[in-house]
Amino acid sequence: MNYVNAEEVLPKNLIDEIRRYFEGGALYVPKSDPRAGWGTGSGMRAELDERNRAIRREYAEGGDASALADKYCLSPDSIRKIVREKRESRK
Known part of the structure; x- marks a missing residue:
């Protein structure tokens, strides 16, 4: 995560609008694309879900x-x- 001065990248009218809600601090702007859930890319989440289903079934x-x-x-x-x-x- 990089720090960038808003005045270097945003238009003045947008900065003024942001200041109406938040002024004088660091503001994090997340990426627009949501992150994949834990383990979905590697398949680990699916493996754990299958293991847990087997445990519940056997129990x-x-x-x-x-x-x-x-x-x-x-x-x-x-x-x-x-x-x-x-x-x-x-429940």
Whole structure:
């Protein structure tokens, strides 16, 4: 992120309008194109979503949180959190 003096790049009437709302500080102007969500470009988000669906399915079929934790290299608390997240999103 680069700092640029507004007077060097913006017309005076636009600067005057901005000053009506914000004066004398640093103002961040984000890019117009939205950033992709975390892990969408690499496919990691899809992998984690699939893993979490498998965990929820196995848990619903009677899987034990400790056994699932060992299988997926997670803590039992993480397994319970994954299962709980889906339940709470249904409410």
